Amino acid sequence: MTREAIGTWLIVLVLYEVAFGVSGWCPSLCECGTWYNLQHASCTGRHLYSIHTGAPSIVQALDLSNNSISILNNYELAEAGLTRLKYLNLSVNAISEIGLNAFNGLSELTVLDLSQNHLYYLLPDIFMPVKKLRILRLSKNNFNSHVPRLECPWLTDLTLDSCQISHIPTDMFIGLSHLRTLDLSNNLMIQLDTVTLETLQFLRRLSIEGNPWSCDKLTYDLQIYLIRKNIQYHAVCAKNVEPKKFEKMIIYNPRIKYEKNRPLINLNPNIKKNVTKKHSISIPVHKDTIACVTTTDETNLRKTLNSISPYWFLIVGFLLGIASGMLICYVWITRKICRCSRQTDNDAQRVSLLQNLWQFEDPLNDTAISCPDTPPPPYREVMLRPGRYRNISITTNLNNNIATNSTEYT
Template sequence: MTREAVGIWLIVLVLYEIAFDVSGRCPSLCECGTWYNLQHASCTGRHLYSIHTGASNIVQALDLSNNSISVLNNYELAEAGLTRLKYLNLSVNAISEIGLNAFNGLSELTVLDLSKNHLYYLLSDIFMPVKSLRVLRLSKNNFNSHVPKLECPWLMDLTLDSCQISYVPADTFIGLSRLRTLDLSNNLLIQLDTVALETLQFLRRLSIEGNPWTCDKLTFDLQIYLMRKNIQYHAICVKNVEPKKFEKMIVYNPQVKYKKHRPLINLNSNIMENMTNKHFTSTPGRENACATTTNESNFMKMLNSISPYWFLIAGFILGIASGMISSYVWITRKICCSRQTDNDAQNISLLQNPWLFEDSPLNDTAISCPDTPPPPYRDVVLRPGLYCNVSVNTNLNNNVATNSTEYT
């Protein structure tokens, strides 16, 4: 009994120590546990500025996503005691610079996630110390024309989607000879030369959808190359061979169906001659009717061939022409009438002025037009009411006055 009790107590103490050791080494900003049979520490969304979280060296999966880490210095991960990491998630941070020896000492690292950061370039030898790296995620960075030319022959899965990549040089994937999956979707690629993919002998899946392809000969050659190499991809620049809906309506001929199902009747030549002589004998009335129907059909065809826009244009031109003619007639009549009334008024005023103001005290100073001709005698005789009679005395007085003024 004593030996069995001592053994049980020893087992309890060992388990307690193990549990205390594991729980005691979990940092306060993280949550620890097991994840896919790995010792996992999750430190997401803690506003961390570095990888130094206090996690123990037994952690195999570390999640530092959604923080504010901006730089990975040389040997920083190894100095933090994270040499047993197999999974490292640094996505959704502000990492813009990674040292050449930042991943030294992480010989067991298999999956590395650097997506949604501020990376715009990567050194080619940065992952050479990581001999176990198989999956690398670099999506949603800003590489543009600086596509990383990595030297990592053991890498199998590379993700470069949504990285603003506009051009892929021919020597980009030379150092990734064992790559099996490549994601270049949702970038700015217009063309992709097959020479860039010839070094990927083990490639089995390529994602290239979501790019503004030009759909030229080079693009179709790329699709033929992928089909020949049995590489899975989403089809781009697919030619639509089937006619559209309205094209079917135009091409459709209702007589084709009738001709297909109409029974074939073989008749002798004599029977055909009798039928034609019997049923198609021409008469004058019928000829006239046929002629009228053909004329009507030709006229209707002509009307149908004319576009309705021509009718609108013709109506517009006719309206303008009629408006111009009517305005011209109205203006000419207005001018003629105004001239006639002005002449009559002027003649009457010129005839009336000398006599209307004869008796006025200002007669001697009346203004007269020297170049105005006198009214014709006929108008004075026929219309005496319009003109005043001039007495001889007034004329003599005027003459005497003028003579006296001249002598003075």
């Protein structure tokens, strides 16, 4: 066999190894092939619990989506021989923890998909070893309490949609200075300050639809800022339209109309004024203006009532209670004093009346004889029948004295 034949056989063997090497080393759980001129291995839906699938080191695109991977340890990808990866898909897994050095050694990685996992926190320097990373997808994770503040200046495309983000700090994108596409759609944000986006000098597309925007001044300022910076976005709030019927009633200020129609007064007496007759123009008063005035009065009254502190009502009620108590005490004391004075007057009258009744004798009852040990009549009987009861004891004593005197003389 000549040297030329040996050379040709060697070339054929090398080409055979290159052509069929990947398919020969492809693991049983994966499907291997070529994808966008990259050696691709697809291991989706295999209920895998780790990245160790037995894929060869020549694989450049690895798809591990729709599995049960829950953690990425430090240096795990590099130890598995996947240092030539340019595309890595780990979406629809149960990843909740990623080590700080999990992506060390993947110097060629360009696209990383971590969407639809259980991530709630990411370390800021986790992607610093991946110098060629350009596209990062983190959609459908839960970053509500810990919004990731990544340090990856070479990143150009970041996806954070459906992550339950309610607030974005102003220093969130400081480490993403070369970001060109940012997706924040379908979150829980109501406001986004323009200061947050000022660090993104190369931003060209922003997705903010699907959030419950409050459509206040900050939101309008954000849209104006995006238009001025030529950043593509979908409008989330309509432009400033004319106020509605009831808004006109509140905004209306009759003083402005009066100042517009008020005549000018010249305070300089040296300048002669040309007096001209002007036709009086009757301005019709609409019902809307009357309603506006009434609504403004009502709003002013409500403002004054709201400005009054509730403690004043408590103080006024306390003072009114004290005043009413003092008035009740005064009325009760005066009635008590009047009753006492009346009772003393009645007692004096009763005593004087009894004395008058017992001082005078009744000539008709001179012959009446008093019985010994007879109890005195009750006061009620004496008062009701003053003529019946007299000072019987005095008459009897007088009769007895007269009888004794007559016996003595005899």
